[in-house]
Amino acid sequence: MANYLSKDEFENLASRLESNIIHSFRLAKQDILDLQDHFLNLSQSQKLIVEMIKELREHEIQIHAAIQNLYKKDQIKHVENSDSKYLLTELKESEKRISQLINSASKEKILIKEVASAPIIHIVASKTSTKFHTSNCPYAHNIKPKNLIRFKDKTDAKNKGFKACSCLTEN
Numbered sequence: 001m002a003n004y005l006s007k008d009e010f011e012n013l014a015s016r017l018e019s020n021i022i023h024s025f026r027l028a029k030q031d032i033l034d035l036q037d038h039f040l041n042l043s044q045s046q047k048l049i050v051e052m053i054k055e056l057r058e059h060e061i062q063i064h065a066a067i068q069n070l071y072k073k074d075q076i077k078h079v080e081n082s083d084s085k086y087l088l089t090e091l092k093e094s095e096k097r098i099s100q101l102i103n104s105a106s107k108e109k110i111l112i113k114e115v116a117s118a119p120i121i122h123i124v125a126s127k128t129s130t131k132f133h134t135s136n137c138p139y140a141h142n143i144k145p146k147n148l149i150r151f152k153d154k155t156d157a158k159n160k161g162f163k164a165c166s167c168l169t170e171n
């Protein structure tokens, strides 16, 4: 009967479906790997900042101790004492750097939150069209997996002869 698929047609369909599924899985896997890399980089730079803050704090404690000693020796009364002047300047510098580092550390945290919550957007096109889209464009949603092409970025898509859809030119 005409409504039934032949064995060949069925096998053909099944193998196309299988390769589409494999392709989709590969894309998803790549997304996860990309995200992992990103998190690794961010957490590494955060660790570095935390280490630097620790070091500066230790340095600050040492300076405090040195100043305390100077007080004990009653030397601080002499404002012209170059040691105490030097230590006070160091202390101020160190405090400034600590607040700068805390600032950038909290910026990193915001960045991590943004990365974690941002949807993953790719530049995609259909083999059957000449325009490329962001992956959240309604046109992109209609691209069949077997026709889906994914680009590194907009330049990559342009270099391959595609033109930007309005979803990309409007922002």
Ligand SMILES: [Zn+2]
Residues within 6 Å of the ligand: 132, 133, 134, 137, 138, 139, 140, 165, 166, 167, 168
């Ligand atoms: Zn579009």
